[in-house]
Amino acid sequence: MSEPDTIPKSLLVIGYTWPEPNATAAGQRIMWLLQGFLQKGYQITFASTAGPGAYEADLESLGIEKVRIRLNDTSFDRFLSARRFSLILFDRFLTEEQFSWRIRDCLPNARLLLDTEDLHSLRYSREEAVRKGRVWRPSDWVRDPRFYREIASLFRADLNLIISKPEMELLTGEVPLLRNKLVYVPFGSLIEEQGKVQSFDGRSDFVFIGNGKHRPNLDAILQLKGEIWPRIRSLLPKGKLQIYGAYLPEHILQLHKPEEGFEVKGWAPDLKTVFGKARVQIAPLRFGAGVKGKVLEAARHGLPTMGTSMAFEGILNTSGKVAFSADTADDFARKAVHLYNHATVWERALSIQKTEAAKHHMTTFSPLTKALEMLEKPIEVVPEETRILENMLRDEAFGRVRYLSKWIEAKEKGED
Missing domain, CATH: 3.40.50.2000 (Glycogen Phosphorylase B;)
Incomplete structure (x- = not known):
């Protein structure tokens, strides 16, 4: 496939769900990020496979285009080639798993950014420890079946936004090769004047x-x-x-x-x-x-x-x-x-x-600015051993997911 040029400051956000800032903290987080990118002059398209949410934000009123996309469908490839986004933001590692191989195929020059929201494998491993009545330990996290999937996503992305300092410490402690691919970007919420509050x-x-x-x-x-x-x-x-x-x-x-x-x-x-x-x-x-x-x-x-x-x-x-x-x-x-x-x-x-x-609760988007500056640095700043692992994980995962996705698409269309 020929390599199309990307359009500067064009952002595709792939959401696991549509933003619901009045219903979820994750919705508040993604809206803060969207406002930051708008302030920096990005043209934004928000895409998701999810159905309508009951409490969706009005993205169109902010000038953000909404697009419904499909899993395991080449229509997404055509969409990418026509739009030529320069930056992709994955909302949670699950969307990176589903779509990053297609993006790397269609837009190899695009930079891929992953906002973890929280570390899913960490959350599930802690739930398992509670269910079994034992004290959680980092070794429980490493044993969680989602751990390796999530870590692989972090390696495949060009840069990862981490919302919590304790999670930064856990990641760099357990997987030190990720250090150059992580940036701490706090929860983020623009301050609103509250006026006088009740005592x-x-x-x-x-x-x-x-x-x-x-x-x-x-x-x-x-x-x-x-x-x-x-x-x-x-x-x-x-x-x-x-x-x-x-x-x-x-x-x-x-x-x-x-x-x-x-x-x-x-x-x-x-x-x-x-x-x-x-x-x-x-x-x-x-x-x-x-x-x-x-x-x-x-x-x-x-x-x-x-x-x-x-x-x-x-x-x-x-x-x-x-x-x-x-x-x-x-x-x-x-x-x-x-x-x-x-x-x-x-x-x-x-x-x-x-x-x-x-x-x-920040009045500026300086943490997001730092992340974008890190994305613009030459890829040589990433250690060679990290780069090798990143390429290996892309090659292994993309090959496996690519053929599975094409098989599912062919089956759904009734092709032999």
Whole structure:
């Protein structure tokens, strides 16, 4: 295939789903990245194989073209050759697996950027450890079946955006050859002027926010219902907890028990109002990865979070003794009630969390600028052993996926 020239500052974003910033933290993250690329003068096309989302952002109003693409279909090759994008951004490693071989074939001069959102293999390995009742160790991560797929994607991309410093440390510790292919780009959220927010005395009730398609959130809700909320109610008999989230499944909706102060509300179109009224957000996450948008957003709206160490990972270190973090049900309930009842403890927790959250609420796109500058550096800056591994993984994976994809396409079209 001949090698077409690329069109400068033309960006194709391949999303695992369409952005839903009012429903998911991942949606907030990708919208921040899109705004950054727009500010830098990129013409953007957002493509996805996903069906319509219930809470999709209006990309067209931002001047971003939306295109529905198909898996295992040569129509995508024709689309690439006609558009000649200079930069491709994969939203999560799964889209890199599905489409990067076609892009390398059709647009060999394009640069490939992967935003991990979070390390999926890390999240799943932690869930497995919780399910089996054991303490998670890095060796569990390496044994997870997704680990090698995800690491291979990171090698094949030209550069990878990592959202969490702990994840940067894990990656460089376990796979040091990746070091030159990683750049730390925080969660990212443009600051909005909040004006005057309610103080301690003007607030009441607990709140939990969590998208129902994200398994750590579902686990946390079940932990709240079965283990933590009964303990809180025993200490605070009139306490009330409101649970909000898009796509909450039926078994979660059925947990709604107003007489127990446990209210499952569903999707909230305006989190500003929810965060503005509650006194304490509770986030008893037992597993996960990345950075928790719910903690960052709550702090921005003047609401402190009572969370596990997992909830604060990538935001602040809770390994010391702090009044707003605990990892057992008894300690969590006791500290949550103490935080709820004492204004000085509440104000101190909020101050600490706002300071750390501010590092993720940026008025500029300097971290993204750094990533783009790294992409423009000569490829020689990558060590030769990394380059060899990168080419080997591309060759092996692209050959395997290429023939499988063509076989699937032929089968679907009824060809022999």
